[in-house]
Amino acid sequence: MRATKQRLVVVGNGMAAGRVVEELATKSPGLYDITILGAEQRVNYDRIMLSPVLSGEKAYEDIIIHDDAWYAKHGVTLLKGSSVTAIDRARKLVRSADDQELGYDKLLIATGSSPFVLPVPGAELPEVLTYRDQDDVEKMLQAAARGGHAVVIGGGLLGLEAAAGLKARGMEVTVLHLMPTLMERQLDPSAGYLLERAVEARGIGVITRANTEAILGGGHVSAVRLDDGRELPADLVVMAAGIRPNTGLAKEAGLAVKRGVLVDDHMATDDPNVFAVGECVEHRGVCYGLVAPLYEMAKVLAARLAGDATARYGGMAISTKLKVTGIDLFSAGDFAESEGREEIVLRDPARSVYRRLILEDNRIVGTVLYGDTSDSAWFFQLLKDGRDISELRDTLIFGPAYAGGSPLDPTAAVAALPDEAEICGCNGVCKGTIVAAIAEGGHGSLDAVRAHTKASGSCGSCTGLVEQLLALTLGDGYQRNAVQPICGCTDHDHDEVRRLIVAHDLRSLPAVMQELGWKTSCGCAKCRPALNYYLLATWPGEYVDDSQSRFINERVHANIQKDGTYSVVPRMWGGLTSPTELRAIADVAEKFAIPTVKVTGGQRIDLLGVKKEDLPAVWADLNAAGMVSGHAYGKSLRTVKTCVGTDWCRFGTQDSTGLGVRLERFLWGSWTPHKVKLAVSGCPRNCAEATCKDFGVVCVDSGYELHFAGAAGMHVKGTELLCTVASEAEVLEYCGALLQLYREQGRYLERVYKWAARVGVETVRTQIVEDHERREALLARFVFSQKFSQSDPWAERVQGLDAHEFRPLAQFSLEDVA
Amino acid sequence: MDMMVSRWVDVGGLQDVPRRGARVVKTPFGCIAVFRTEADEVFALDDRCPHRGGPLSQGIVHDRSVTCPLHNWVIDLASGEARGTDEGRVATVPLRCEGGRLLLDLALLASRAA
Ligand code: SRM
Numbered sequence: 014m015r016a017t018k019q020r021l022v023v024v025g026n027g028m029a030a031g032r033v034v035e036e037l038a039t040k041s042p043g044l045y046d047i048t049i050l051g052a053e054q055r056v057n058y059d060r061i062m063l064s065p066v067l068s069g070e071k072a073y074e075d076i077i078i079h080d081d082a083w084y085a086k087h088g089v090t091l092l093k094g095s096s097v098t099a100i101d102r103a104r105k106l107v108r109s110a111d112d113q114e115l116g117y118d119k120l121l122i123a124t125g126s127s128p129f130v131l132p133v134p135g136a137e138l139p140e141v142l143t144y145r146d147q148d149d150v151e152k153m154l155q156a157a158a159r160g161g162h163a164v165v166i167g168g169g170l171l172g173l174e175a176a177a178g179l180k181a182r183g184m185e186v187t188v189l190h191l192m193p194t195l196m197e198r199q200l201d202p203s204a205g206y207l208l209e210r211a212v213e214a215r216g217i218g219v220i221t222r223a224n225t226e227a228i229l230g231g232g233h234v235s236a237v238r239l240d241d242g243r244e245l246p247a248d249l250v251v252m253a254a255g256i257r258p259n260t261g262l263a264k265e266a267g268l269a270v271k272r273g274v275l276v277d278d279h280m281a282t283d284d285p286n287v288f289a290v291g292e293c294v295e296h297r298g299v300c301y302g303l304v305a306p307l308y309e310m311a312k313v314l315a316a317r318l319a320g321d322a323t324a325r326y327g328g329m330a331i332s333t334k335l336k337v338t339g340i341d342l343f344s345a346g347d348f349a350e351s352e353g354r355e356e357i358v359l360r361d362p363a364r365s366v367y368r369r370l371i372l373e374d375n376r377i378v379g380t381v382l383y384g385d386t387s388d389s390a391w392f393f394q395l396l397k398d399g400r401d402i403s404e405l406r407d408t409l410i411f412g413p414a415y416a417g418g419s420p421l422d423p424t425a426a427v428a429a430l431p432d433e434a435e436i437c438g439c440n441g442v443c444k445g446t447i448v449a450a451i452a453e454g455g456h457g458s459l460d461a462v463r464a465h466t467k468a469s470g471s472c473g474s475c476t477g478l479v480e481q482l483l484a485l486t487l488g489d490g491y492q493r494n495a496v497q498p499i500c501g502c503t504d505h506d507h508d509e510v511r512r513l514i515v516a517h518d519l520r521s522l523p524a525v526m527q528e529l530g531w532k533t534s535c536g537c538a539k540c541r542p543a544l545n546y547y548l549l550a551t552w553p554g555e556y557v558d559d560s561q562s563r564f565i566n567e568r569v570h571a572n573i574q575k576d577g578t579y580s581v582v583p584r585m586w587g588g589l590t591s592p593t594e595l596r597a598i599a600d601v602a603e604k605f606a607i608p609t610v611k612v613t614g615g616q617r618i619d620l621l622g623v624k625k626e627d628l629p630a631v632w633a634d635l636n637a638a639g640m641v642s643g644h645a646y647g648k649s650l651r652t653v654k655t656c657v658g659t660d661w662c663r664f665g666t667q668d669s670t671g672l673g674v675r676l677e678r679f680l681w682g683s684w685t686p687h688k689v690k691l692a693v694s695g696c697p698r699n700c701a702e703a704t705c706k707d708f709g710v711v712c713v714d715s716g717y718e719l720h721f722a723g724a725a726g727m728h729v730k731g732t733e734l735l736c737t738v739a740s741e742a743e744v745l746e747y748c749g750a751l752l753q754l755y756r757e758q759g760r761y762l763e764r765v766y767k768w769a770a771r772v773g774v775e776t777v778r779t780q781i782v783e784d785h786e787r788r789e790a791l792l793a794r795f796v797f798s799q800k801f802s803q804s805d806p807w808a809e810r811v812q813g814l815d816a817h818e819f820r821p822l823a824q825f826s827l828e829d830v831a
Numbered sequence: 832m833d834m835m836v837s838r839w840v841d842v843g844g845l846q847d848v849p850r851r852g853a854r855v856v857k858t859p860f861g862c863i864a865v866f867r868t869e870a871d872e873v874f875a876l877d878d879r880c881p882h883r884g885g886p887l888s889q890g891i892v893h894d895r896s897v898t899c900p901l902h903n904w905v906i907d908l909a910s911g912e913a914r915g916t917d918e919g920r921v922a923t924v925p926l927r928c929e930g931g932r933l934l935l936d937l938a939l940l941a942s943r944a945a
């Protein structure tokens with residue numbers, strides 16, 4: 014019990030501090046003698062509304078929370094522009110930058126956080142700004158008034174809001190983002206993909222996987238350089254690459270600090286007279302970056318300072334929205350899937366809508382909404398309440414309007430459409446036309462309707478609707494086309510997916526999954542490798558391979574063995590080797606105690622039983638002797654077997670060995686639907702077994718017989734004759750064109766012989782042999798894509814690529830764990 | 832009375848494990864696979880498939896499961912149970928992510944080995 018008022022000193026006048034002071038001043042007036050020291054020359058304002066100020070939708074005056082009059086009225090002393098430089102806990106006082114000392118009974122640290130500035134060369138240039146306070150906004154507005162290019166580093170919430178604001182102010186804007194999709198902390202890749210499209214649609218450039226190397230300019234910013242060498246012109250650079258809690262003061266005062274100032278559920282630090290709230294704190298291992306939890310902390314602390322010992326903060330679920338007009342997204346909770354969990358996904362590719370709810374024990378544990386967020390509040394409330402949604406389940410995803418209603422029958426929705434309703438947007442076909450084609454024209458299958466009306470023939474996204482019309486019109490008489498979907502994640506088959514990737518210009522895994530209505534959020538072990546291949550083959554040089562979607566052998570460029578070790582097969586071009594190579598192989602085998610060295614069925618040497626950690630070192634030694642990966646693990650070119658040919662053989666008609674080497678050097682590195690094996694024999698005796706290969710060459714006096722579509726695995730199949738050509742150059746040309754046709758048409762995991770049987774051996778022959786233009790175009794595409802695939806994956810890993818693959822995360826000895 | 836005291840040890844940062852990927856922690860009681868899902872959830876399991884001991888850490892990670900690289904069994908990361916028609920279960924190891932650091936409970940492991 015004290016006669017005099019307790020002195021509460023507040024360090025920082027941001028959003029959290031403002032809320033604590035407001036709660037105290039209005040709910041428990043007169044309890045404390047409050048002094049706030051704020052580093053900013055301003056009153057308390059709504060930091061989260063800086064973006065509308067930047068874009069021009071609001072003025073600074075509109076976002077003030079407490080004006081000067083408010084402080085006067087509530088008897089709160091605000092020292093503007095006053096930074097605290099030290100806390101002396103023994104004497105219970107704080108010192109400010111102008112050396113003033115101020116005593117306290119209770120101290121509140123609410124210093125927020127600071128933008129993280131990437132430590133790249135040029136970061137100190139005057140036009141490199143951060144985005145945290147009104148001063149930053151004013152500097153950005155000055156820069157925007159001069160026009161030109163702005164580069165925003167960071168595609169999170171802040172970066173995107175800054176970009177939209179600068180664009181609204183007339184600048185050319187590019188956002189650089191290190192990760193593959195925008196706002197990856199809050200959004201799953203599907204929603205991140207839609208967001209990227211929407212941002213680009215506003216004329217803002219987006220470059221993902223962009224690693225900034227330097228900011229260029231002598232005295233003034235002129236460009237930003239990425240680590241891949243690209244340079245982007247820039248007159249202004251905004252760093253929005255993350256924030257760091259301001260903990261310096263607390264740390265120097267000897268308070269317990271980890272990532273943030275450590276506080277308990279009452280917002281007390283380890284000194285009972287010192288409290289902390291806001292972004293500078295760490296509570297139960299979590300640091301926050303959004304206001305909702307900070308306001309909650311503020312409320313708890315105010316109650317506690319007012320004497321309510323029961324007030325406690327227990328952490329809370331947070332949700333995110335992006336404040337860019339016209340872009341609607343929302344995310345909350347935990348959005349992972351699993352067996353214990355179920356997900357409900359609703360995708361409407363035509364309207365760019367994506368909704369995903371994650372359920373566990375019949376409760377919503379997470380949600381991501383894009384495009385239509387009108388029901389976000391309802392979903393978030395269900396999530397926070399942990400309400401059992403079993404009764405709503407069938408219509409839950411449609412939101413509160415349908416809550417508990419009878420399940421929607423999709424055909425009923427189509428049935429209700431008027432005859433004029435457009436079903437196929439691409440070809441302008443309406444419902445009436447389709448129904449007439451089915452009922453009167455007798456076109457009873459999807460293909461027939463497609464051929465007759467063109468409906469669903471272009472982009473294919475209305476296929477589902479057309480099928481519903483078929484079902485509606487024909488009733489039980491309609492049997493859906495027996496398409497064999499890639500896997501349970503989709504209704505599309507391989508061909509349809511390939512076609513749509515091109516038709517829709519889809520360039521990433523999330524793009525495919527969203528636009529083609531994938532039923533899961535991130536695919537499975539069956540569809541992901543297939544999609545990764547299709548994208549790689551369709552967009553050479555542009556699509557970035559997703560290593561996590563590759564089978565282990567292709568991810569680490571070696572073959573996994575039954576005991577978890579690996580085998581290593583270096584290339585021996587055309588089956589040729591040399592004393593140097595053999596010596597290097599022998600040395601490597603001894604140096605790394607490799608248990609088995611074997612000659613393979615593909616005319617080269619296999620080192621079996623290599624430990625995963627040893628792989629890069631083994632490769633380094635092989636590289637040093639000039640050897641590269643043999644891709645014995647890949648859906649790619651394996652071997653080109655040869656025989657000795659004219660160089661030595663008394664029957665040889667052509668240089669089969671030399672041609673084999675040339676073919677292998679031309680083809681290696683290309684990714685294909687399945688593995689590809691070649692052979693070249695020097696005469697019809699065929700010692701290289703060319704007539705059971707994916708592509709085979711049999712040399713004859715007059716030239717070269719080209720064969721294709723053979724195999725000798727589970728099925729032994731002799732090749733088909735393609736044609737006979739006169740020169741080695743033509744062999745390469747026909748072979749490259751044929752492989753490209755296979756790369757473009759083959760389904761993932763379909764060998765050449767299966768593809769040829771499916772599309773017709775004769776069709777392949779016509780396209781390659783008779784259609785010269787087509788052959789040349791195919792060859793050109795093959796040659797182009799080879800530009801991006803012929804770098805030795807082993808050498809890249811020796812240089813350090815994917816180093817994490819080859820090192821354990823941690824290692825413990827017996828003493829460590831005993 | 833078999834009371835066990837947890838022994839949380841720091842095995843690395845969340846960032847060190849690729850999304851939809853895994854890393855291995857080597858211990859005298861065998862390898863532990865540490866998984867990170869698309870949504871940044873983390874799980875630790877013995878790195879041995881219940882089928883024929885395949886190294887699960889080398890599989891493809893999708894939703895909350897991993898497909899074994901040897902014969903494609905699909906293992907649920909949370910329970911360690913094989914999904915679908917396959918039957919078997921791999922032991923899980925307690926793992927927490929705190930402030931971006933991964934903490935593994937080695938006590939359980941040691942006791943299991945003992
Ligand atoms: C190493 C090797 C056996 C050997 O010791 O000689 C071998 C080893 C494997 N073969 Fe083979 N095949 C090897 C030559 C062959 C041959 C002979 C040839 O290439 O002339 C054939 C028959 C020819 C053919 O492919 O048509 C052959 C037909 C197969 C098949 C069946 C393919 C089919 O479509 O029917 C498979 C299974 C598959 O790919 O799905 C297979 C799969 C495998 C795999 C990759 C099994 C696997 O998925 O793990 C083996 C990997 C071993 C490893 O870790 O290195 N291997 N395999 C040969 C490597 C050649 C090379 O230098 O790269």
Ligand SMILES: Cc1cc2nc3c(=O)[nH]c(=O)nc-3n(C[C@H](O)[C@H](O)[C@H](O)COP(=O)(O)OP(=O)(O)OC[C@H]3O[C@@H](n4cnc5c(N)ncnc54)[C@H](O)[C@@H]3O)c2cc1C
Binds near residue numbers: 050123124
């Ligand atoms: C542009 C922008 C948009 C945002 N949009 C959203 C949004 O839409 N939704 C959302 O929930 N959150 C949003 N946020 C985040 C939100 O603004 C913060 O979470 C919140 O402001 C943090 O409150 P705080 O009090 O902890 O820190 P702050 O509000 O940063 O306040 C800290 C104050 O302490 C001062 N200070 C620091 N050190 C000292 C010192 N030694 N002496 C004196 N004073 C000091 C600082 O100058 C600052 O004024 C946004 C942030 C920004 C920058």
Ligand code: SF4
Binds near residue numbers: 666695
């Ligand atoms: S089959 Fe022909 S090329 Fe082969 S070794 Fe005999 S003669 Fe030479």
Ligand code: FES
Binds near residue numbers: 880884899902
């Ligand atoms: S060892 Fe894992 S599936 Fe066979």
